[in-house]
Amino acid sequence: MKIMHYIMFLLLLSFCMPAVSEAASTLQSKIDEAPKGAxxxxxxxxxxxxxxxxxxxxxxxxxxxxxxxxxxxxxxxxxxxxxxxxxxxxxxxxxxxxxxxxxxxxxxxxxxxxxxxxxxxxxxxxxxxxxxxxxxxxxxxxxxxxxxxxxxxxxxxxxxxxxxxxxxxxxxxxxxxxxxxxxxxxxRYGMHLMFSNDNILDENVSRANTTGTELMESKRTVVSNNKFSSNNNSVNAQGLLIYLASDTEVTGNEFISNRVGIFIEEAENNRLDSNKIMDNFTGVQFLKSNGNKAVNNTFVGNVNDAQAIESSNNQVDRNYWDAASKVDVNGNGESEIVFTADPYFLTLTADVPEYQLFFQAPGIILLQNMLKSPAEQLLIDSAPLMDMTMEVEKEQSSSFSLWIMSAVMILASFSLFILGRKRR
Structure with a gap:
């Protein structure tokens, strides 16, 4: 009997030994035992x-x-x-x-x-x-x-x-x-900078987010060669939001199929240069922002190219606007006809969303020409370019997605209109 007990004890001990060995060789123990540089x-x-x-x-x-x-x-x-x-x-x-x-x-x-x-x-x-x-x-x-x-x-x-x-x-x-x-x-946000200075955002892709990138109270940010696309799944969506930020350089980027391509709010001394702004509902929007520059950008296929509210002191020159009338008399590559972006329709639909049903209707265009927005809301390019500053010929303007976006907005407005009638 003693021999049997002894054999059983040895067997039990042998089963326990691997567990003890395994416990002694955890990752943490290996890290603790390793010398520096190992x-x-x-x-x-x-x-x-x-x-x-x-x-x-x-x-x-x-x-x-x-x-x-x-x-x-x-x-x-x-x-x-x-x-x-x-x-x-x-x-x-x-x-x-x-x-x-x-x-x-x-x-x-x-x-x-x-x-x-x-x-x-x-x-x-x-x-x-x-x-x-x-x-x-x-x-x-x-x-x-x-x-x-x-x-x-x-x-x-x-x-x-x-x-x-x-x-x-x-x-x-x-x-x-x-x-x-x-x-x-x-x-929610692709890249989000708050109270952060001298950062570089280069060659990133920010897609299908609520906001592609937000810069808030940040200085001297370089935003270059990025692609912000399809950031349009919210009424507050935008490709790039510059809020209370200054001295930002936005160059060589693509803003495609966003609700708003670039939204600049209460921001000063920022520069938009040589960007492709295409197939957005609104290309660029200024709100209570002054002292900014937008030059050499290409605006193609946007429902609204630009909007400026309480933002009259921005320099907007030498951009290409596909909606502009173009006549170059002296051959310097600049149109003699000033391009003016009037936010009349957007201001109108902000108060009465149902009016989106009449987008591009002749009556709305006539009203816009008769009842012009105040001068401080107009965004004026005094020397619009005759030719694009960025290559877009090889890309098909995604008019299909743009029409889908517009159709959704129209359906939403129509639903609100019907509901309003039923309540009466």
Whole structure:
């Protein structure tokens, strides 16, 4: 009997040993044991744990690696300096307000080839500087920001795909960051800058969001070579919103099929130069904004090219307007006929939305010519260009989508008109 008990004890001990060994080799223990500068390779598999990296090491997945947690802590926390995270999928399934997949502070970190699924925040940078995040993907459920910056400077975000989040990339009090070649879709704001200065937004695509990009109380932002398209799923939608911002350079961008291409509100000393503004309901709109410049832009296929309300001191010159009458007497490439954008129809429909039923009706055009808007609401280009400043010949103006947008507005107005009659 004693021998049998002894054998059973040994067998039981042998079954327990692997579990003890496995517990001793968690990812966190490997990180803690690794010397500075080491590369820690994670074998393919799923890991239900959170990790904290507080020294300069590289954590790299080999094959398909998933780190997953539903707890209150971030799945990955990065601190100090010089951490590299590569080829890892991170999933945070918690649904509390502050839940975050990856939390970053410190400086000089690199995140590359990271795939994130989150119910709240994707990556949060808190007082993090000189961080590079590239070649990665973030997918959410519209309850938290994809990448969220707080007092974080000189960071670079390149080649990121971000979908279904609140704000794709959100910056607050964060300066000198570069956002380049990112693709952001189906979110509230594609890129959202607040109280953040000297940032660069270059060659990004912001599509099918409520607002492609908002710049709020931010200075010296460079917005160049981006594409803002189909940001039209709300009555407040626009490609680019410049609000209380100044010294912004908007150059070489495409604004296509948005509700409003560029909306400038209570903003001064901003420059729009050489942009393609095509197939929007309203191309550019100024509201209580003065001292801005719009030059060398191409306006094609917009329902309303431009509107200015309480914005009389803006310089609008040498733009191409497909709706303008063009006569070039001296051959200098400028039309002798001044182009005037009158917001009469938009002002009329703002008070009575049902009047959208009469868009482009002869009676409305006659009224607009007879009852002109006040001078301060007129946007005047004294030297409209004869030729386009940007290539659009190879693209078909998406008149179909524009007609769909107009038809939806007309149907909505017609429904309001019918409901109004029934109530009487």
């Amino acid at each position: 590369t820690i390779e994670i074998e393919e598999g799923e890991y239900e744990e959170t990790v904290v990296i507080s020294k300069p090491v590289t954590l790299e997945g080999t094959g398909k690696v998933l780190l997953r947690s539903c707890g209150a802590d971030p799945v990955v926390t990065i601190r100090d300096k010089g951490v590299t995270l590569k080829n890892i999928k991170v999933e945070h399934c918690g649904d509390e307000k502050e839940d975050t997949a990856i939390y970053v502070t410190g400086s000089n970190h690199i995140l590359e080839d990271i795939n994130i699924e989150t119910k709240r925040f994707g990556i949060r940078l808190d007082n993090a500087n000189d961080v590079a995040i590239q070649d990665s993907e973030i997918v959410g459920i519209n309850r938290g920001n994809g990448i969220d910056l707080w007092k974080s400077n000189r960071n670079k975000f390149e080649n990121l795909n971000i979908t279904n989040v609140s704000d794709g990339i959100y910056l607050e009090q964060s300066n000198e960051n570069t956002l380049r070649e990112n693709n952001i879709q189906k979110s």
